[in-house]
């Protein structure tokens with residue numbers, strides 16, 4: 187007798203296309219980077235959501251090569267030049283993992299009341315299907331992933347010094363967020379290194 191097995195799609199566990207490297211940065215490297223972050227011009231920028239102006243619930247800075255502009259809501263943001271330690275971190279990603287980036291978004295979450303909502307990093311100025319690398323400093327926060335069609339969720343507690351690499355397919359099929367965690371009192375800084383199409387916005 188032939189038996190047909192039917193699988194309920196929602197119960198199939200799919201793995202998100204990511205890789206995770208705990209302890210990518212040494213304590214010394216983390217400290218050098220933290221000292222430099224203290225000098226970054228972090229800003230709470232204003233964005234438009236459903237026709238209303240809101241401040242983002244964190245602060246940000248955008249660094250990159252000349253011509254690597256990035257659009258956030260309706261605002262076009264030009265890159266600041268690479269600071270010394272951040273530039274070394276870009277070089278380390280190239281040396282250790284052969285990853286080639288030309289810009290980085292720095293997000294600073296002052297404490298667990300600051301967050302980032304559900305999104306994919308699929309802006310048109312990002313090189314299609316390119317890798318995005320995320321490096322974390324400071325407080326441990328959850329990084330939550332949700333599959334766009336099955337709604338399957340998985341979560342990673344990203345710790346200081348960790349590297350998470352989002353591979354091709356991740357932004358097409360999954361969304362991610364950093365939810366509020368009110369018991370967290372310390373700051374967290376995250377760096378997402380990206381490959382931008384130079385002069386996309388002219």
Ligand SMILES: O=C(O)CCC(=O)C(=O)O
Pocket residue numbers: 291293302307320329362364376378
């Ligand atoms: O803070 C994080 O871990 C995520 C940041 C992020 O998703 C982004 O910059 O697009």
Ligand SMILES: [Fe+2]
Pocket residue numbers: 305306307362378
């Ligand atoms: Fe993101």
